[in-house]
Amino acid sequence: MKPNRIEAVDALRGLALVWMAVFHGCFDISNAGFLSANFYADPLWTWQRSCILSLFLLCAGAGQALAFHQGQSWRRFGVRWLQIAGCAALVSLGSALMFPNSFIYFGVLHGMAVMLLIVRLTASWGRWLWLLGALVWATYFLTPWAFDSGWLSTAFNAKPLNWIGWISIKPITEDYVPLVPWLALMWWGMAATQWWLASPLSQKPTSIRLPLLPQLAVLGRWSLSFYMLHQPMLLGALWAWTTLT
Numbered sequence: 001m002k003p004n005r006i007e008a009v010d011a012l013r014g015l016a017l018v019w020m021a022v023f024h025g026c027f028d029i030s031n032a033g034f035l036s037a038n039f040y041a042d043p044l045w046t047w048q049r050s051c052i053l054s055l056f057l058l059c060a061g062a063g064q065a066l067a068f069h070q071g072q073s074w075r076r077f078g079v080r081w082l083q084i085a086g087c088a089a090l091v092s093l094g095s096a097l098m099f100p101n102s103f104i105y106f107g108v109l110h111g112m113a114v115m116l117l118i119v120r121l122t123a124s125w126g127r128w129l130w131l132l133g134a135l136v137w138a139t140y141f142l143t144p145w146a147f148d149s150g151w152l153s154t155a156f157n158a159k160p161l162n163w164i165g166w167i168s169i170k171p172i173t174e175d176y177v178p179l180v181p182w183l184a185l186m187w188w189g190m191a192a193t194q195w196w197l198a199s200p201l202s203q204k205p206t207s208i209r210l211p212l213l214p215q216l217a218v219l220g221r222w223s224l225s226f227y228m229l230h231q232p233m234l235l236g237a238l239w240a241w242t243t244l245t
Contacts, residue, residue, distance in 0.1 A: 007217045009062045009193075014216030016055035017223060021230045023048055028234050032242065053108060053177065054185050059220070060112060061119060061189020068123040068190075069197050077120060085113045087228050091175075099174050106163040107175030109227075114163070114179065115186045122187070129191035133184035140181035144168065 023045075029035045039045045067077070088109035096103035104110075122129065146152040147168040156166045165180030196202050219226065 005217075005221070006062070006066060006193075007213065009059055009066070010217035010220035011213045012055060012216075013059040013220035013223050014218070015220075016052055016059065017219055017226050017230075018216070019048070019055075020052050020227075021234070023052060024231055025234050028231075028238050032238060053182065056108065056223075057112070057115070057182055057185035058189035058192075060116065061186040061191075062193040064116065064119050064123065064186075065190040065193035065197065068120070069194070077116075081113060081116060083224060084109055084116070087224060088113055090228070095174055102172045102174050104173055104175045105159065106173070106178065108177045110163070111177035111179065111182060112186075115183050118179075118183065119186050119190055123190065126194065127191070129187045129194075133187040133191070136179070136184040136187070137181045140165065143180070 026035060026037065026045075027039050030037045030039065037045060039049075088107070091104055091107060091109055095107075122132070125132070143152065143166050146166070147154075152166055152168075154168070155161055156164065157169045157171075159171070162171055163178050165178030165182075167178070170176065
């Protein structure tokens with residue numbers, strides 16, 4: 001049986017996809033030399049990336065809460081997880097061809113694959129997810145102190161361990177989404193949606209209709225396909241424009 005969906009969650013994910021496509025389009029234009037922008041240090045771009053990623057992870061947590069509430073089997077979860085993990089491998093391969101010195105080895109899809117397993121395993125923990133997310137977030141701010149005081153080894157900066165996120169030196173890579181602090185967002189997305197599902201609010205129909213809500217919701221239901229196709233299409237359009245003009 002096809003699971004029920006929450007249109008607002010799909011629409012929020014669709015909004016994140018549109019924002020991401022615009023962001024990556026600007027990055028491609030900058031990388032081609034047509035735009036002067038520092039996507040690695042300028043707050044205008046780094047904050048946008050953080051907001052886009054936060055939306056994706058909150059929606060992923062909400063989606064897992066809904067799936068768990070509806071009794072999604074581990075088999076169905078596993079099929080989707082394998083799709084995400086496979087796409088993560090393709091992203092690593094493609095980025096290695098484009099950016100051999102800074103390829104993506106633990107980006108958003110890699111991080112989501114690990115986080116989804118953790119969130120699925122802890123789906124029944126209820127209100128404790130709020131606290132767990134807060135603890136993860138707290139360790140992010142305590143990490144510099146932990147390094148300075150010797151509580152953390154510099155080994156956590158190396159690739160075998162830096163996917164955790166307890167680092168003092170940010171790795172050179174085009175996309176980096178470690179568990180700390182981003183797991184907190186997915187846990188909070190699940191906790192908030194579970195609270196909503198258990199409240200009377202989830203039983204009350206809403207008559208609020210926002211502009212483009214249905215269209216964004218449709219887009220949000222195809223998030224993985226859009227994610228994998230948008231950059232090749234953007235790069236192809238940019239190549240065609242620079243070649244034919």
